[in-house]
Amino acid sequence: MSDITTNSLRGLIKTLNDVVVPAIPANDPLALQELKMVVRYLAFCRERVEHLYARARFELGFYAGLAAECGQLLGASGAAQSRELAALDERARALLREPGAAIGALRALAQETMTRLSALLGEVTDAEALAKVERAIVDGSAELTAFDRSWYLPLKLERFPGEVRPLASFIPVHDAGR
Amino acid sequence: MAAADYALLDAPPRSFIEQMQRKYPTERETDELLVRKLERRASQTADYHVPRLSEMEVWIRSFFEAHLDGPFRVTHLRWLAGGASKLQVLFEIEWKQLGRARRDRMVVRMDPAESHNATSRLREAELLRAFSGIIPVPEVFFVDHEAKWFPEPALIYAFADGVTKPKTTSSGAVSGLGIHFGAALRAKLGPQFVEHLAKIHAFKVAEGRFTTMEPPTLGTTHAAELQLNRARRVWEEDRAEDFPLMDVAVNWLARNLPVMDQVSVIHGDYRSGNFLFDEASGRITTWLDWERGHLGDRHRDLAWITQAMFGDPREDGRGFYICGLLDEAEFYEQYQAMSGLVIDPARLQWYSLLNCYQALVSTLGSCYRVVRLGKNHQDALMVLLKAEAAMASARLQAMLREIL
Numbered sequence: 001m002s003d004i005t006t007n008s009l010r011g012l013i014k015t016l017n018d019v020v021v022p023a024i025p026a027n028d029p030l031a032l033q034e035l036k037m038v039v040r041y042l043a044f045c046r047e048r049v050e051h052l053y054a055r056a057r058f059e060l061g062f063y064a065g066l067a068a069e070c071g072q073l074l075g076a077s078g079a080a081q082s083r084e085l086a087a088l089d090e091r092a093r094a095l096l097r098e099p100g101a102a103i104g105a106l107r108a109l110a111q112e113t114m115t116r117l118s119a120l121l122g123e124v125t126d127a128e129a130l131a132k133v134e135r136a137i138v139d140g141s142a143e144l145t146a147f148d149r150s151w152y153l154p155l156k157l158e159r160f161p162g163e164v165r166p167l168a169s170f171i172p173v174h175d176a177g178r
Numbered sequence: 179m180a181a182a183d184y185a186l187l188d189a190p191p192r193s194f195i196e197q198m199q200r201k202y203p204t205e206r207e208t209d210e211l212l213v214r215k216l217e218r219r220a221s222q223t224a225d226y227h228v229p230r231l232s233e234m235e236v237w238i239r240s241f242f243e244a245h246l247d248g249p250f251r252v253t254h255l256r257w258l259a260g261g262a263s264k265l266q267v268l269f270e271i272e273w274k275q276l277g278r279a280r281r282d283r284m285v286v287r288m289d290p291a292e293s294h295n296a297t298s299r300l301r302e303a304e305l306l307r308a309f310s311g312i313i314p315v316p317e318v319f320f321v322d323h324e325a326k327w328f329p330e331p332a333l334i335y336a337f338a339d340g341v342t343k344p345k346t347t348s349s350g351a352v353s354g355l356g357i358h359f360g361a362a363l364r365a366k367l368g369p370q371f372v373e374h375l376a377k378i379h380a381f382k383v384a385e386g387r388f389t390t391m392e393p394p395t396l397g398t399t400h401a402a403e404l405q406l407n408r409a410r411r412v413w414e415e416d417r418a419e420d421f422p423l424m425d426v427a428v429n430w431l432a433r434n435l436p437v438m439d440q441v442s443v444i445h446g447d448y449r450s451g452n453f454l455f456d457e458a459s460g461r462i463t464t465w466l467d468w469e470r471g472h473l474g475d476r477h478r479d480l481a482w483i484t485q486a487m488f489g490d491p492r493e494d495g496r497g498f499y500i501c502g503l504l505d506e507a508e509f510y511e512q513y514q515a516m517s518g519l520v521i522d523p524a525r526l527q528w529y530s531l532l533n534c535y536q537a538l539v540s541t542l543g544s545c546y547r548v549v550r551l552g553k554n555h556q557d558a559l560m561v562l563l564k565a566e567a568a569m570a571s572a573r574l575q576a577m578l579r580e581i582l
Contacts, residue, residue, distance in 0.1 A: 030257035030555070037558035066422075111419060118420035121429060131582070134426045138578040141423045145575045148568035155565040159356055159486055159498065 009046040013039055040155060047154040054171035056106040057096060058147065063113040064092030066140045070117065073132040074124070081120060088113045146170075184418045188551060189220040202411035204404050205472065207298055207390045212408075215296045216415060219551065226291055228555040229329065231255055234267045238286060241327040241334075245320060248274045263295040263469070264288060265330075265555055268337055283337035284319060289330035291553035294544035294560060296412075297469035299323060299333040301390040305443065305468040306335065308386040313374040314338075314464045338464035340454025355566070357450045357502045358490045366460025368503040369512065371453070374465060375483070376517035379442040379476045386443065393473045399435035401474040402528065406431050409536045417543035418550070427535045427574055430581065436525045438475045446470025448479050449488045450501040476519060481529035484509070486573055487537065487566055527581065534574045541567035 016039045024032045048055075071085030092109055095101050117137065124130040147170045149158060158164060167173050186194070195216045199209060235255050242250050250273040258266040265288045272281050287299065300323040306315045317336040325331050343357045359367060383393055394401035410428060445468060452467040484506055489498030500506050510521055545560040545567075554560065 027256045029259040033259040034556060034558045037562050041558065041561055114420040114422060117422040118425045121422060121425040130429075134429060134578075135582055137422050137426050138575060138582055141571075141575045142579070145423075145568070145572040149572055152565035152568040155562060157355070157562065157565040157569070159489060159491060159569065162495075 005049055006046050009042055009049070013042050013046070016042070044152075044154045048151065051167065051171060051173065053103055053106075054173075055151065056103045056110070058171050059144075060092050060106045060110040060113075061096060062140075062144050062147075063110050063117070064089045064096075066137065067092075067113050067117060069136050069140065070120065070133045073129060073136060075126065075129050077126055078124060078129060081123065084116065085120075088116060143170075187219075187415060187417075187547065190216050190415070191220075198411050198415060202407040202414070204408045204411065206392065207301060208404075208408055208472075211296045211298060212411060212415065215292070219292070222291060222553070226553045228290075229265065231257060231267065234265075234286065234288075235269075237328045238267070238269060241320070241322060242271070242273070244327060246273055250274075258285065263290070263293045263297075263556075265290055282319075284334055285316075285337050286328070286332050286334050288328050288332035290555055291330065292548050292551045293554065294540055294548045295469060298390055299331040299469075301388075301471060302468045303333050303335075304386070304388050304390055305445075305471045308381070308388070308443070309378065309465075312381065313377050314462055315468075316464050316466070338454050338466075340456055340463035342451050342454060344457060355451065355487055356490055359450070359502045363455075363457075363460055364499065364503050367455060367462065368508075370462045371450075371501065371503050372509060372512040373516055374453075374462065375445075375448055375479065376513055376519075378445055378448075379479070379519060380517050381443050383441050383443060383473055388473070391471075391473045393441040394438060396441060397437060397439070399437055401438040401441075402435045402532075405472075405474060405478060405532060406435070409532065409539050413539045413543050416539070416547040418546050419542075421538070421542065421571075423571060423574060423578070424535060424538060426578055426582075427531060430578065431528065431532055431535065434528060436475070436477075436522075436528045439522075440476070440519070441473050442476040442479075442519075444470075444472050444474045444476065444478050446472060446479070446482070448483055450503060451488075475525060475529065476517075477522065477525040477529040478533070480510075480513070480521060481526055481533050484530070485533060485537065487569055527577075531574070531577050531581070534570055534577060537570040538567055538574065541570060 016035065021032070021035055021039070024035060067085040068089035071082040071089070074082045074085075088109075092113065095105060095109055120133065121130070121137075124133060146165055149164050150167050150170060152158070153161060153164050153167075195213055198216070199213065203209070204212075235252070238252055238255070242252065250271055253270045255267055255269040258268050265286075267286045267288075268283060269286070270281070270283050272279070274280065287302075289299065300321055303318045303321045306318045309315050310317065316338050318333065319336065320334040322328050322332045322334075344359060344363060347358050347360075394404055406428075413424070445465070447467050447470045448465075453465050454463045455461060456463055484500045486498060488501050490502035491498045497506075500509055503509075504512070513519075514521060541563045545563045548554045549557050549560045
């Protein structure tokens with residue numbers, strides 16, 4: 001039996017638009033506003049639900065790579081931190097190689113890596129090393145922030161949609177005519 | 179904080195609240211509001227529901243029974259949309275004020291049980307009263323600051339006629355962000371937009387008789403520190419994840435705190451979507467949403483206004499009209515001419531970064547927590563605002579790339 005989530009969402013959206021939205025009393029603009037936003041978010045879910053796993057892999061790969069890069073910039077005084085970051089990168093690579101790794105495991109390790117990088121920015125006392133790490137995080141984050149803009153594009157809030165790269169330029173996208 | 183610990187923020191222990199107070203000293207009233215927010219997370223029951231209109235009606239009637247001597251009649255209650263962080267009910271009332279019969283349309287503006295923006299109704303009332311007769315603002319009638327009659331602090335003020343966006347546009351559907359006004363309205367609204375801001379910033383603070391705000395120390399970095407501490411504290415209190423790019427931003431902001439040269443009243447959320455206008459005449463009829471108001475550096479407002487999230491892309495594809503109304507250079511030029519105040523590019527840059535950080539605190543951290551706690555009336559809006567976080571993070575990255 002095939003998964004029918006995207007088709008089901010299509011039906012739910014249609015029901016809300018055709019049946020529920022017209023039934024909202026004209027004197028309740030708050031209810032109408034919220035309902036339209038619910039519909040918009042369901043439509044977004046329909047666009048993105050198939051790609052959640054690929055997203056989790058992308059984020060983990062991104063932060064693991066960033067951790068490895070930052071670790072190499074710390075110098076002798078940050079040898080212990082550098083080893084920690086390298087270990088995180090190694091764990092991430094192993095998990096990404098693991099067939100069928102759970103999405104929760106991918107997300108948890110990405111979060112752990114983000115937390116370690118955040119903490120690192122408050123720990124490094126060598127001004128030169130800190131400047132290098134900060135720069136690496138900023139430069140590296142260009143790809144992540146571009147990905148997020150692409151991911152949230154179906155919510156139709158993007159001010160400059162022409163600047164946004166297609167999702168397929170970040171993660172594998174297969175459209176099976178849902 | 180380890181990732182799993184973020185669930186603790188649903189009901190933080192006293193030690194965490196005290197740690198936040200010590201680590202991030204901020205304005206006295208802001209501190210009280212943030213402490214109250216966290217204390218209530220721990221004390222409120224899980225069976226919260228969004229107030230029904232019928233319940234609001236009961237609370238409104240009890241309030242007037244306690245505050246009016248003579249008879250009154252409340253009718254035509256309805257919810258208002260907009261105002262992303264507060265519950266708002268419009269109603270009509272027949273009553274007597276100083277022996278004179280009145281018939282008014284009023285709005286109750288009440289905090290939800292958990293807001294993505296913990297702010298003070300009393301401060302909002304003080305600001306509205308201070309600017310009455312200076313720029314168009316609604317008349318304030320009553321404040322239930324301590325939530326004696328309503329379940330949460332509430333403000334009651336006059337309903338103002340007008341629209342936030344042209345009736346024909348589909349833009350600005352989410353919290354009035356990115357409104358497309360068109361050339362004719364831009365020409366009429368743009369100059370008023372600048373003039374009103376200039377009047378707010380040139381207002382003599384001592385004449386405001388504010389009890390909820392104290393001016394930061396002139397000639398120091400105090401004003402900037404207070405605002406940075408507030409944003410950092412809210413991030414720590416609300417978030418569910420770490421985001422290293424934000425830590426880079428905080429490091430830079432803390433290393434480069436700017437000195438304030440003059441204390442101004444800061445509206446805090448001065449933008450399109452927060453003023454009403456008459457579509458036929460193009461006249462601004464009222465300024466709303468003063469909840470982020472404070473005393474501080476005018477560059478906070480200037481940098482807020484010029485954020486891309488409030489902008490409307492130009493027809494020629496070259497950037498955007500700020501708040502859908504003016505070219506950025508035109509805005510700065512008109513502002514300086516009307517206010518007599520100079521714009522310091524270094525401070526503008528600092529506050530631009532702070533505002534972007536603040537936008538992420540709100541859309542990535544606070545909105546998440548509000549939805550998780552389920553004590554707000556606009557969960558769908560809070561969810562949608564995640565898309566704004568994506569844009570704000572891209573802007574933060576671009577700004578940091580330029581300044582580091």
